[in-house]
Amino acid sequence: MDDSTLRPRVAELMPQIRSDLEAMVAIPSCAFPGFPSDPVHAMAQYVADAFGRYGVTAEITEVPGGYPAVTAEIPAPEGTPTVLLYAHYDVQPAPSEQGWDTDPFVPTWKDGRLFGRGAADDKSGIAIHLATLAAFDGNPPVGVRVVIEGEEETVSHLEAWVDANPDQVQADVMVVADMGNLAVGEPVLSTGLRGHVKAVVEVRTLAQPVHSGLFGGAAPDAQMALIKMLSTLIDDEGTCLVEGIASGTWEGADYSEEMLRTNAGVLDGVDLVGTGSIASRLWAKPAVSVLGMDAVPVAEASNVLQPRARAVVAMRIPPGQDPHDAVQKLMDHLRSVAPWHVEVDVHEDKVSPPFSQKTDGHAFGLMREALATAYGREVQTVGSGGSIPLLETLRDAAPSADFVLIGAQDAAKANIHGPNESVDPSEIENMALAQALLIQALSE
Structure with missing residues (x-):
């Protein structure tokens, strides 16, 4: 030109x-x-x-x-x-x-x-x-x-x-x-x-906070229940475990590990998560993250079991994945892994298409x-x-x-x-x- x-x-x-x-x-x-x-x-x-x-x-x-x-x-x-x-x-x-x-x-x-x-x-x-x-x-x-x-x-x-x-x-x-x-x-x-879908999950276990010494080990703690649920979203390598979500391989430009570590500020000695090329992990595969939790701040912690806990869970979805299907699968997953028959409410928060x-x-x-x-x-x-x-x-x-x-x-x-x-x-x-x-x- x-x-x-x-x-x-x-x-x-x-x-x-x-x-x-x-x-x-x-x-x-x-x-x-x-x-x-x-x-x-x-x-x-x-x-x-x-x-x-x-x-x-x-x-x-x-x-x-x-x-x-x-x-x-x-x-x-x-x-x-x-x-x-x-x-x-x-x-x-x-x-x-x-x-x-x-x-x-x-x-x-x-x-x-x-x-x-x-x-x-x-x-x-x-x-x-x-x-x-x-x-x-x-x-x-x-x-x-x-x-x-x-x-x-x-x-x-x-x-x-x-x-x-x-x-x-x-x-x-x-x-x-x-x-x-x-x-x-x-x-x-x-x-x-990638698209972006979000869901809010709330867990309820008790009528009110109770003493962890008097009731811990028998009464269910809502924060522990929620932690167990969130831990099922990824495997030990950090790969998304929500079933039925599209996953691909990136065929274009490469994205080096060194570039990712530098750009994201990954601390020395900390492993990266996921599998496949870095470009595939960033652009062609799903990724799950917990964007926020309603939990007791450390400075305000006391010896009680919590009756309620809540989190915002987000999932990045690759091109080709229907976002409405994806958020439904995310919500279904969270409901299915709730332990101890706790009360669970999960609702859609955001749906952005890839x-x-x-x-x-x-x-x-x-x-x-x-x-x-x-x-x-x-x-x-x-x-x-x-x-x-x-x-x-x-x-x-x-x-x-x-x-x-x-x-x-x-x-x-x-x-x-x-x-x-x-x-x-x-x-x-x-x-x-x-x-x-x-x-x-x-x-x-």
Whole structure:
């Protein structure tokens, strides 16, 4: 692909794009319940205004029941396709106990990276779209729809909005900038995302707490019952034991053990879990985790048996697995392993479908070529352990659309959802260039 015009144009834009990203990181747009709403609305307005500065008229679009989306539509010149550009402006919480080295909402440059909550996930995706459209002075040679969500990290209402307004998301190509390379400078295309299902399990054994000395050894303790139940979810190697859940082998790019240990911060001497290649464990096999438990804190422990215990159990499911079937199997498993005829209540908490992407689509092939041009390196395919439920909703609304999943959230250092989240601006620049090259190629 010829990048002689677009490469210098994107490079010229980057100082202002970096400034926009700093301003966005400074807005604590956490859309979770209990957090202030004003910063979320302020972030939506900033995004709309930013697109406007680069020649694209964007609107604040109300989403019933939730925070607004920022949308824009540039009509397609005759004979050209329409590209939908997606990202999200909301962020994860950033509590101090996570161990941040800097204020998460004070954008801080260190070692060539911008640190702050949302710098990577996913305000970098917004920056990619801003730079892409600015490279064409807001007048791209194809039709463009922009959808910037405000609730991706929490309970999203955008899926219902898409279901009710499928005409607003019709496109030939869906570009989702909420992913990333395994390492800076090594381009990848994501082709599959695991789904995510959650269930809440509660165990009841006694009418009230009782003395562990007087009754321990005969009266059943709810916490011990729950621990026994949770221990049956995996084998000694850490492999999921919930029956009937799909499991596969990853055939794309490799993910080394060294990279995993470094990226996940696995302590020296601690074994990894699961079997098969690391890539298969992360992208093609199910994984079970206990996300939270209602239990007595150590500082408040006393000599009593507990009458009630509760936990949230989550399962990541690979592409091809029906999420509703998966959560049912998870709940059935938990009920079946309850000991001592304890009272058990299990209910569904969340169902997010997996996603798989065909690799023979026209736009996918063009984006592979565009990334190779932008980075000057061969492009590999990877999966993702996370989920983006909206993707299946978009596919239902536009079944013939070709999906392209990219982003600036490198797995090696971005540390999304954790402390010291950061982004390398070169990833934004290269992704914006590749996206602009894709749009240029689609117009031809």
